[in-house]
Amino acid sequence: MSGITIALSKGRIFEETLPLLAAAGIVPAEDPEKSRKLIIPTNREDVRVVIVRASDVPTYVQYGAADLGIAGKDVLLEHGGAGLYQPLDLNIARCRMCVAAPVGFDYAAAVRRGARLRIATKYIAVAREHFAAKGVHVDLIKLYGSMELAPLAGLAEAIVDLVSSGATLKANNLVEVEEIMPISSRLIVNQASLKVKREILQPVIKAVEEAIR
Ligand code: ATP
């Protein structure tokens, strides 16, 4: 296909990406929150945007169905990053990955005792690595959303999730007990596209890079 395809997810990533695309002279023709279209043209005939689930963005770019994409570090770590070039940290959609537990649960004491902990999370790969590095024994339970419910419902002792203000944790009587890593979104590029479509891609990457400075 001539031209380039950019994979984006709806919501905060789309919103925070708009100014960066604008700096590269790219303006989507429609708002994905209002339109049901999954392929959105832009003001540039050679650039289109596809709207996919946040966790599917790396997959589209890996296989070249999209040339460019924007994905959170959380999503990229779970995906593994195969076939992806990651030239820029965009510093958008910032939050942190952390371990959270119910207010009354003494997480540190449980870890010191060497207790086996049940941890519910969407981020199995990150959680596995984190607890292995600390020598904490865990049973990981995969969830796809609403992680905060798991300790309240007795599914797990703690969760690994993304936190920004902490309001959702607080509303569910949970507290952050350990920070795992800071998270932000990255520009990702298909490695083959970078060679074949260099003429179109390079100026876009450069404009985005200048816009984040
Ligand atoms: P879906 O809603 O399709 O299940 P999602 O919940 O991962 O996917 P978003 O909530 O839009 O989708 O999150 C997209 C990305 O934004 C995440 O991968 C993460 O990098 C970042 N993010 C998630 N939660 C927050 C937050 N509270 N504050 C800032 N950034 C966040």
Ligand code: MG
């Ligand atoms: Mg979400």
